[in-house]
Amino acid sequence: MSEFSALRAQLQGELVLPGDADYDGARETFNAMHDLKPGAVALVAGPEDxxxxxxxxxxxxxxxxxxxxxxxLPGFSSVDGGLQIDLRRLCRVEVDAAGRSARVGGGATWGQFNEAAHAHGLATPGGVISTTGVGGLTLGGGIGYLSRQFGLACDNVVAAELVTADGTILRCDETEHADVHWALKGGGGNFGVVTEFEFRLHPVGEILGGPTFFKPSPGVLEGFRDALATLPSEFGALLGLTRTPALPFVGEEHHGQPTMALITSWTGDDDGISDVLELIGGWGEIIGQHVGPMPYTVINTLFDDLLPFGLRNYWKSLVSRSMDDQAIDVHCRQVDSVPTVESGVFFHPINGACHDRGPTDTAFPHRDATAVVGIYGTWHEAADDDANRQWVRACYDDLRSHYGDGEYVNFAPDDDPDAPISIYGENYERLSRIKREYDPQNLFRRNQNVRCPPS
Ligand SMILES: Cc1cc2nc3c(=O)[nH]c(=O)nc-3n(C[C@H](O)[C@H](O)[C@H](O)COP(=O)(O)OP(=O)(O)OC[C@H]3O[C@@H](n4cnc5c(N)ncnc54)[C@H](O)[C@@H]3O)c2cc1C
Structure with a gap:
């Protein structure tokens, strides 16, 4: 298209067009449910691009x-016929070890960031898989193994370089453009393009952790619930009601069978992990366990092979403030119905340091919750789309009366254009006013879209 040729001439980076040899690679995104064909992909080389x-x-x-x-998950990072601004070349990570901070390109992955920080014995909370982007995950909040100890990813953002809808490059932090800095901490991609984040880092080197697979039983859920209420913040965890993958330390008879899987990430001392393992051992029948010392970078890769690009996904979530016996009954029934080994109902803890901030201190509102409950449908064949989507929706409906309103923006599908109003709750109005100031024409609308207030 000739209009795109004009952009190609302006860019320092590369513009990939349909028909170019690398077009399919450039337009590929994680969720194969959204096979989008942009008019052009701009592989930008810097903020000016x-x-x-x-x-x-x-x-x-x-x-x-x-x-x-x-x-x-809803395929927002590409768009049919339009322009995809692709940040993947903005992946430089500069660590200031003495200052315990890092400047991270807006297109870096968590794997790239974690490796660079780990070289200095440092880390900050990120997601539980290394291939996700620092950008999208952080802008929606960002929950990971270190969150009970150091908060959400967004809580550790000190400053950001942002390109706004009118092409202005600005730096925002607690004092400069503090309103949009607040909005970037959970408000998603609504306000512009972040070309660089500055993160606070924490001393984290090796952790003691890994997976424990249980036979499903209410005791596992009760134990997990109580552990989140009582264990110190060095206990990071993820609990999944899923199917057992074919791993060498779990007997073959369990492969593909329903399981409750706990991933432990302990940043405290050796005595502490012994106590944690003893506690976990009382939750139920363990069918396989592989817990030991490992670099923090490794625990963030445990799901990488299970969840590659190119599978089909439909995810939803709820926010749990407490888990009563009725909710535990529902979960115990759900685990038998999980359709694939990649699917499940997963608990991401967000208590501990995530509660150091209140619901309106950042755009991320769920500061009174114990965990985000992600319902993940992931499968291989298009013929199974309806059945898997239906499974996710049925799980969500069954849990709704137990957990109430609230969902995590980064796991939300695109079924409901009004979802951001309930996702952000009391923060929506403030986000909406900031949207009017920074993006009045709603140029950035491929996201859980915050709309300007009616004038
Ligand atoms: C396999 C898998 C594992 C996950 N694990 C976790 C987890 O452990 N914890 C968690 O909290 N979430 C997790 N998520 C959810 C994840 O946070 C969201 O999918 C997030 O949007 C991914 O960010 P991304 O940059 O990879 O995605 P993209 O698709 O590239 O970005 C998503 C949206 O974010 C915005 N965006 C991205 N980068 C920028 C930027 N630099 N500037 C402005 N806007 C930007 C854009 O609106 C874009 O459409 C997971 C998702 C998947 C698929």
Missing amino acids: VVRSILFARDHDLPLAVRGGGHS
């Missing part, structure tokens, strides 16, 4: 998508 791309999309009235790590 982002400015040029934004202004080009605005002036040509083109739909715009922003791609960080490409893991958006």
Whole structure:
């Protein structure tokens, strides 16, 4: 298309067009349910390229998508016929070890960030898989193994370089453009393109952790619930009601069978992990366990092979403040119905340090919750789309009366354009006012979209 040729001439980076040899690689995103064909992919080389791309999309009235790590479940990081601003080349990570901070390109993955920080014995909370993008995960909140100890990923953002809808490059932090800095901590990609984050880092080297697989039983859920209430914040965890993958330390007779799987990440001392393992041992019948010392970078890769790009996904979530016996009954029935080994109902703890901030201190509102409950449908064949989507929705409906309102923006599908109103609750109005100031034309709308207030 000739209009895109004009952009190609302006960019320092590369513009990939349909028909180019690397077009399919450039447009690929995580969720194969959204096989989108952008008019062009701008592999930007720096903030100035982002400015040029934004202004080009605005002036040509083109739909715009922003791609960080490409893991958006609703496929927001690409767009049919429009311009995909692709940040993956902005992946430089500069660590200031003495200052315990890092400057991280807006297109870096957590694997790239974790490796660079780990070289200095440092880390910050990120997701539980290494291929997700720092950008999308952080802008929606960001929950990981270190969150009970150091908060959400967004809580550790000190500053950001942001390119706004009118092509301005600005730095925002607690004092400069503090309103949009607040909005970036959970408000998603609504306010512009972050070309660089500055993160606070914490001393984290080796952790003691790994998976424990249980035969499903109410005791596992009760034990997990009580552990989140009583164990110190050095206990990071993820509990999944899923099917057992074919792992060498679990007997073959269990492979593919329903299981409750706990991933433990302990940053405290050796005595502490002994106590944790003793406690866990009382939850139920263990069918396989592989817990030991490992670099923090490794625990964030445990799911990488199970969840590659190219599978089909439909995810939803709820927010849990407490888990009563009725909810435990529902979960025990659900575990038998999990359709594939990649699917499940997963608990991501967000108590501990995530509660150091209140619900309106950042755009991420769920500061009174214990865990985000993600319902993950992941499968291989298009013929199974309906059945798997239905499984996710049925699990969600069964849990709704137990957990009430609230969902995590980063796991939300795109079924409901009004979802952001309930996702953000009392923060929505403030987000909406900030949207009017920074993106009044709603150029950044491939996201859980915050709309400007009616004028
Ligand atoms: C396999 C898998 C594992 C996950 N694990 C976790 C987890 O452990 N914890 C957790 O909290 N979440 C997790 N998530 C959810 C994840 O946080 C979201 O999918 C998130 O959107 C991924 O970010 P991304 O940069 O990879 O995605 P993208 O698809 O690249 O980005 C998603 C959206 O974010 C915005 N965006 C991305 N980067 C930028 C930027 N630099 N500037 C402005 N806007 C930007 C854009 O609106 C974009 O459409 C997981 C998702 C998957 C698929």
